[in-house]
Amino acid sequence: MSETKTIKIAVPSTSDQGLKAKATTRFGRCPIFTIVSLNDGEIETVSIIENKASQAMGGAGPLAVQSIANEGVNTIIGGYYGPNAANALKQANIQMFGPLKKENATVAELIDAFLKNELEEINSATSPGHRY
Amino acid sequence: MTYNSLKKESITQNIANRSFPPIIAVTGGKGGTGKTLVATNLAVAFTQSNSRVLLVDCDVENPNTFILLGKSLENKLVSSQPIDIFIPKFNKEKCVKCGICQKGCYRHAILQFPEHYPSLMEHLCSGCQVCQRICPHDAIEAGARQIGTKYFIPNAFENLDLLVGELTPSEALSAFIVENLISQATTPEIMNQYDIIIIDSAPGAHCDVEKILNASDMVISVTEPTPFGEHDLNRILELLRLINKPSYFILNRSNLTNESDFLTKKLSSDITKYLGNIEVDKTIMEDYAKGKPFVQDSRTFPAKNQFLEIFHKIQAIIKPIHDNMPSNLRIKKAD
Amino acid sequence: MNVKSISESHNTQQQSEETYKIFTVTVISGKGGVGKTSITSSLAYVLAQQNRQIIVADADVDAPNLAILFTPENSYNNIEHSEILEKSRETHKQTVQTSEKAEFIPEKCTHCKQCIDQEFCSFDALSWDENKKIPIIDVVACEGCKACQLLCPSHSFQINPVNSGTITTIMTDYGFPLISGETILGSQTSGKMVTELRKIAEVQAKQENRDFLLMDGPPGIGCPVLAAITGVDFIVFVTEPTTAALHDINRAISIVKSFNIPFGIIINKKDMNLEMYSELTAFFKQKGYEILGSFPINSRWPYAIVSQEPIAKFLEDQEILQEFEAIAEKLWNKRENCKEIIEN
Ligand code: SF4
Ligand code: SF4
Numbered sequence: 001m002s003e004t005k006t007i008k009i010a011v012p013s014t015s016d017q018g019l020k021a022k023a024t025t026r027f028g029r030c031p032i033f034t035i036v037s038l039n040d041g042e043i044e045t046v047s048i049i050e051n052k053a054s055q056a057m058g059g060a061g062p063l064a065v066q067s068i069a070n071e072g073v074n075t076i077i078g079g080y081y082g083p084n085a086a087n088a089l090k091q092a093n094i095q096m097f098g099p100l101k102k103e104n105a106t107v108a109e110l111i112d113a114f115l116k117n118e119l120e121e122i123n124s125a126t127s128p129g130h131r132y
Numbered sequence: 133m134t135y136n137s138l139k140k141e142s143i144t145q146n147i148a149n150r151s152f153p154p155i156i157a158v159t160g161g162k163g164g165t166g167k168t169l170v171a172t173n174l175a176v177a178f179t180q181s182n183s184r185v186l187l188v189d190c191d192v193e194n195p196n197t198f199i200l201l202g203k204s205l206e207n208k209l210v211s212s213q214p215i216d217i218f219i220p221k222f223n224k225e226k227c228v229k230c231g232i233c234q235k236g237c238y239r240h241a242i243l244q245f246p247e248h249y250p251s252l253m254e255h256l257c258s259g260c261q262v263c264q265r266i267c268p269h270d271a272i273e274a275g276a277r278q279i280g281t282k283y284f285i286p287n288a289f290e291n292l293d294l295l296v297g298e299l300t301p302s303e304a305l306s307a308f309i310v311e312n313l314i315s316q317a318t319t320p321e322i323m324n325q326y327d328i329i330i331i332d333s334a335p336g337a338h339c340d341v342e343k344i345l346n347a348s349d350m351v352i353s354v355t356e357p358t359p360f361g362e363h364d365l366n367r368i369l370e371l372l373r374l375i376n377k378p379s380y381f382i383l384n385r386s387n388l389t390n391e392s393d394f395l396t397k398k399l400s401s402d403i404t405k406y407l408g409n410i411e412v413d414k415t416i417m418e419d420y421a422k423g424k425p426f427v428q429d430s431r432t433f434p435a436k437n438q439f440l441e442i443f444h445k446i447q448a449i450i451k452p453i454h455d456n457m458p459s460n461l462r463i464k465k466a467d
Numbered sequence: 468m469n470v471k472s473i474s475e476s477h478n479t480q481q482q483s484e485e486t487y488k489i490f491t492v493t494v495i496s497g498k499g500g501v502g503k504t505s506i507t508s509s510l511a512y513v514l515a516q517q518n519r520q521i522i523v524a525d526a527d528v529d530a531p532n533l534a535i536l537f538t539p540e541n542s543y544n545n546i547e548h549s550e551i552l553e554k555s556r557e558t559h560k561q562t563v564q565t566s567e568k569a570e571f572i573p574e575k576c577t578h579c580k581q582c583i584d585q586e587f588c589s590f591d592a593l594s595w596d597e598n599k600k601i602p603i604i605d606v607v608a609c610e611g612c613k614a615c616q617l618l619c620p621s622h623s624f625q626i627n628p629v630n631s632g633t634i635t636t637i638m639t640d641y642g643f644p645l646i647s648g649e650t651i652l653g654s655q656t657s658g659k660m661v662t663e664l665r666k667i668a669e670v671q672a673k674q675e676n677r678d679f680l681l682m683d684g685p686p687g688i689g690c691p692v693l694a695a696i697t698g699v700d701f702i703v704f705v706t707e708p709t710t711a712a713l714h715d716i717n718r719a720i721s722i723v724k725s726f727n728i729p730f731g732i733i734i735n736k737k738d739m740n741l742e743m744y745s746e747l748t749a750f751f752k753q754k755g756y757e758i759l760g761s762f763p764i765n766s767r768w769p770y771a772i773v774s775q776e777p778i779a780k781f782l783e784d785q786e787i788l789q790e791f792e793a794i795a796e797k798l799w800n801k802r803e804n805c806k807e808i809i810e811n
Pocket of ligand 1: 228269
């Protein structure tokens, strides 16, 4: 991981409490994305966006990817990525990282683990997901 | 907004002035009640009385008519044709990466990231063409993706042609294939060649089935004397009540339980009339296993007689259509 | 900002929803009428008798029949199916909206007829009412694709979510809950209904600490089947020794293999055609497919359905009961194996 480039991380979250929010592994259907910008290993800004895809009738994965990509996100720390989401994330050049092996991790804990290089990078779909 | 309120537009039609040739749909709700058995034997029975028959297999998830007729789809005489849906093809020379197509796609099948050309997640696309119509720069061309295949088996039996639709495994758009088969079967060129068209439907009461019932002039439901058969038939009847079609039912494997008499009384109504029953029969099973229509079996057995009785009733029901239509005017009337 | 301090201050008591793992088994057959629902009901009955904490879902949303077998005190002769559900121990009923449809707003229409002339709708859901000079929407055909909404120059169309069916939870006499879905007639969204049904079953399972979900799948290989098998842990195929059933099961297996889900096969009515039965077993063995068990034709089988009882209970036949028990045991062991893999 290059320390100099700005890293913009999206974390699927269950609430809008920023770093305190509980992270979720459900990518497409999470209600909120907490977006954290890191510069040189330090948190620069924290913002949240609502995940419109959580209410979508179908194709939630790609829609969610679309909205975080529009925010300039280049890294995601979720848990399980369905095939549609994984495919779309790859096309958007967003790096995927796996979940923290701890229940009820907060966004802050995930960022912490990320900075310590404790998270596993993921290259393909990790959950069968809903294809249709 | 309910299904009900919007369907009231449909008009009660007299079977005699609908179309020529008559289209008979064989359905039933529950799977495995013998729909395909009835459809194939009905088709063969009509050929035996010198009618030219087109049998259309619209159970596209699992088409079985050809198996019951002892035919294979991998035969030189069988012509096959892919069934494709529209998918967008992005023309990079014209596209300005505006993202309008991405926002317009209700399936979220299009991705368009900042500074990138749009891309498609093919299996999410339903072929609605909205993206193509709304692209302000005319940058979307028509592409195609195969979701199924249709097979035409001429002379599967003497005077019987078979049209089979098959959904490619892992595809979801079965209704599109049903639609394709029905529109092919109802073109004047096709209809001109036959005296009767029989459609074998999928189980259930979903939109594939609804499309078939809508296209037909007479509906025959096949059920069995169990609460399962009754429950699923009731769903079909409910659907039929909404679309208003002459409807009849057959009780297959009627001696499976001792509920038959009771059920026939209970199910008969002004929505649907009882045509007859067919008993469980070893000979039918033997013929079924051999891929031979049991009406062609030279032996006589109760179930065959029961079936023929039903067949004669059906003949009598559709006779007005044949009588009303001079043979030189065999074109489907405009609805 | 100190990341650490914030995270430590956050308390964690609740079990997070993602870590709860429910072992899901779906029973499918490709072809209908081979005994799928009867067999599912009996497996549920036997598992419950073995004190397994199970939950059962009827994902055959176009023809849901499982509830019929679990409501023995209501004679079906008098009561319609939906009433059976209502009358028995219904614990929860909800309407679900899984699709959207177009609605026409007559006041806005300028009668330009572009929607018809330019074929806005690719699903043939629009036709023209010559008397009123307005379009008619065929709601069944409508896909909710928004073409009309986006293209109509006077914005006379609107897209709304519509009811696609109901999902009902009942408590059966056998100590486990049954979740049944039923789509509205002519529905095109059975697949999404199944997805919705699974979500509800999973939530309930979690609440009641049940970690085995047994699902009666839809017939065919289309969208509802795909929704009923994505992400499940094991698939049970029910088939019978006929060419048609073999053809259908092979199509279904090709999908399940592409999803990489382990599966096993039950052969029902094996003595229907013994020659074909041995061909079938040989074929499955040669392919390396697991045969979970098999059942002979039993003339009293349909009467179990009439009596609204699971076959395994109704027949009081030791051999059949034991076969069901053996299959249930195998399924349960799959769950145990799967758990170990997750934990390690
Ligand atoms: S709407 Fe047309 S121009 Fe705009 S991104 Fe899509 S294809 Fe390109
Ligand atoms: S055809 Fe329809 S579903 Fe397919 S990409 Fe275009 S807008 Fe989306």
